[in-house]
Amino acid sequence: MPALLIAAAVLAAQGVPPARVSSGTAIRAEANGALEAYLLTPAGRPKATMIIIPGSGPTDRDGNNPNAVKAAPYRKLTEALVTRGVATLRIDKRGMYGSKAAGNPNEATFADYDGDVRAWVETARRRTGQKCVWVAGHSEGGLVALRAAGGPNVCGVVLLATPGERLGDTIRKQLRANPANAPVLASAEEALGELEAGRRVAVTGLHPALAQGLFNPAVQGFMIELLAQDPAKLAAAVKRPMLIVQGGHDVQVGTVNGEVLKKAAPKASYVLFPAMNHALSDAPAERGPNLATYAETDRPLTPGLTDRIAAFVTGRK
Template identity: 75%
Template sequence: MMLSLLLAATLAAAPPAATELKAGPADALAGTLLKPVGKSRAAMIIIPGSGPTDRDGNSPAGIKAAPYRKLAEALAERGVATVRIDKRGMFGSAAAGNPNEATFSAYDADTRAWVESARKATGQRCVWVAGHSEGGLVAMRAANAPDVCGAVLLTTPGEKLGDTIRKQLRANPALAPYLPPAERALGELEAGRKVSIDGILPALGQSLFNPAVQGFMIELLAQDPSKLAAAIKRPLLIVQGGHDVQVGLANGDVLKKAAPRASYALFPAMNHVLSDAPAERAANLATYAEADRPLTAGLADRVAAFVTGAK
């Protein structure tokens, strides 16, 4: 009897098992499926943000906070299955193509493939799409697609990217001498024209205006988050962090205004990597490398309640 009780307790305490999941043509897209112990109450895809961000939310650029993994684990404890993915051409999805040649149309197709794969793997009638930062644009584009329940936007831009870039460039006094050529280049990309990086500060030319990704930048600059949000007919949750130094509070306000029927959740101390952090910029950014910093309290509860229907 004692052995049976101990075995039952051990099984009850067993953590959810993570498994590799594939999607797309030739199964070239890879992600991690995390299902709760017992029956899943909902299923959700977590779409990464910009740049070389992996399925856990980490990046070779020094981000080690693993926000997507932490969110997935917390949601599993609340009965929600998740699939967190590697973007095409990166990490486990390297075989899906050159990441520098990615387009929003390609991301749309990838999201549809992930929805089908996740739906089959979890047995759910429909799947939620959650996008973090730039990934929120991809989620909004997919929100009305067949077999999608709705969308969750995690610290997603509300204003057009060009406006955000200008604000960030002008906010840095050290960049003042280099602004004219940078802003001219930005205007050209917004007009749909590729530019030479000659005469642009090398640090900006090789990152913001990198010729290898200018095709995607042109597409990205053309996205209007407020119009995307306004067009969503399915349930929508907008999540905003009060201490997000990358996607500030005004972005959540823009999205709320565009989609007044959406649910909105503000976590006053949350930063861009979904953890509570100081408001001061340098201290805030330092938390991006803190692997042990916990997920913002209440975030997983709010997301789980929304996707399982208790809005």
């Protein structure tokens, strides 16, 4: 059977490799010493401070993960933002890398992530002397950022390649888009429907790519929570400033997602970078060459991306 293409944006259960080498100063969350992040500050008082929440699965604070992602988009973004006067805190998710002491990452819940962000907001605010802190989320991390938007001392939200549609709809599109999935499509959609209904599924009889990946029993609890999130509803509830950043060549979170978020939150600022992909770099539109850029360590961020974000969070919009 041809290789299956199964929803690239879904949490994967696997062991956590050693922490990456990153620029900045490692700090612990003041409300939870088991959490680690890297703080990068400009010379003098920052114009703004922003937390970056990673995307799904074993994504580290630099934006890399063991699944052939080496482009380090978060590290590149923070190193560019600091030259524009913006302090950044890029976090390791609980149970992973520098935060591995916080528990099993496969048992994390959205409530856990909510508490972690609150702790990081206070830590970042005190470390940088800001009255409030911006919360940015990439991909699945954008959902966490949206949930944090109403919290104390949050200036506003920056959404980077964040789903606007419900995840179940996105997964179905990805499954149906690849002809190689045809032999397992019916069983995959049936299992997905069970999770959407809040019920775990038995993986006996499922293709290994489904049983060990998308429907891995270790992550089904979080998948049930994730499938229940309604990004548009979350966006509509945000009362603070919000910037929605979408890439025209994003093959994981397509342009419809940015459009859905903007429709739900019409007062939000919205910017589309026509050639930007999910790794925040300009890339070919074709899927294969596009995904290949994820492994290019020297590939630059999309031109104008850093300036647009810096202008928004420093009030120059």
